Amino acid sequence: MQGWLSIVLMIALGAAFAVGSVVLSGLFGPRRPTPEKEAPYECGVPPVGDARERMSVKFYLVAMIFLLFDIEVAFLYPWALSLRDLGWTGFVQIVVFMLILLAGYAYVWKKGALDWGKERA
């Protein structure tokens, strides 16, 4: 329990430092807002429209593929720790598991979800 308490204390220290310095610089720094200062930066020209527009679907694709593979990685850790007991049986099982994932990986690759260079209309 001691260990986890220390991590919480470290998080608290880090957060306190961060909040403290933001508050301090808010106290020390001047505050003279002008409309230009409060506008988002767009290389000197007046900003056009809202920034939160539609974005490339690629980012969603990457996020979804990441989820699939990240679960795989999370699954690999307990397997890695018990491999010495599992022996070759465990090895064959993980190879089968990886082959199933490989099918999905090959599909995703072929569909072009991993390509960022090609322009599509």
Next chain:
Amino acid sequence: MSPTLIAQIVILLFVFFMLLNSAAIMVYVERKVAALLQQRFGPYLTGPHGLLQPLADVIKLMFKEELRPKAADAFLFTLAPVISVTAAFAAFAVVPFGASTTFFGLLDHPIPLQVADVNVAVLVIFAITSMGVYGIVLSGWSSNSKYALLGGLRSSAQMISYELSYGMALGAVLLLGNSLSLTELVNGQAGYWFHVIPRWFVFLQPVGFVIFMIAGIAETNRAPFDFPEAEQELVAGYHTEYSSMRFAMFFMAEYINMVTVSAVATDLFLGGWHGPFLPASLGWIWFLVKVGALLFFYVWMRWTLPRYRYDQLMSFGWKVLLPIAALNLLVTAAGVIYFGA
């Protein structure tokens, strides 16, 4: 209060201040090494050899005006740098930096030289470094600026892509060390082969080490993978709209993350505090030397290599690094069973 508890609190505070210092030192080292590589002087007016430059930077940033776009989400805009810094500090909490010690007999039982001795340290590091993505994404989104949003999005895609290879490289080390505790993983690297070659995992896992370092550089958004702040195309990426201390927070988080990645790589691959010539109680000197060497490598890379293109980065991560990492893991697994190591 028991002496052990006091010692633990001292270690906690010591690590905290050393992390703060490391950010300042890295700011200085980065500028000096950059100057060295480009045949300039670098900072040299503030203090001897410009050593007070980081302090001057902090004071300057402290007295700067805090700007915030009118359309920005005020709460998230302030929260984002806080998350970044907090995650950076927290990740180092489980990294051991020396052998267990009694502090020259002051304590009855030796305690490990780390803030938090947990048996799943590798998982904690994996979890907390992932939290760092939130700081960058939230800063990008809350700024309501086009460059910031693009930088934040790119960064999140980049970090989650390389996290897979990072995790698989870690998995291969777990196979060798058969533990999730960093202390036990380091202790598994004690001793020598043939009395000469240290039993570091880097010699068993050369591919894993390279993958870990590449993914680590991508995770910390450093050149040649510094897309979230690719100046030539995104102005400054996710922190375009930040100024004053909030801006400094992101830089601090980046440098502390670099230190953490280097420290974890040292523990996992380079034998942690094990090394010749020094007694075990002074092993932390070896630890510092190895971390310092990796950090220098980081800076050296930044000022030597040009930035990749974004599509190159993504296809390299998904099509090259990930298959190699997976193969490396399987080969390691087969080797572990075959040799029964």
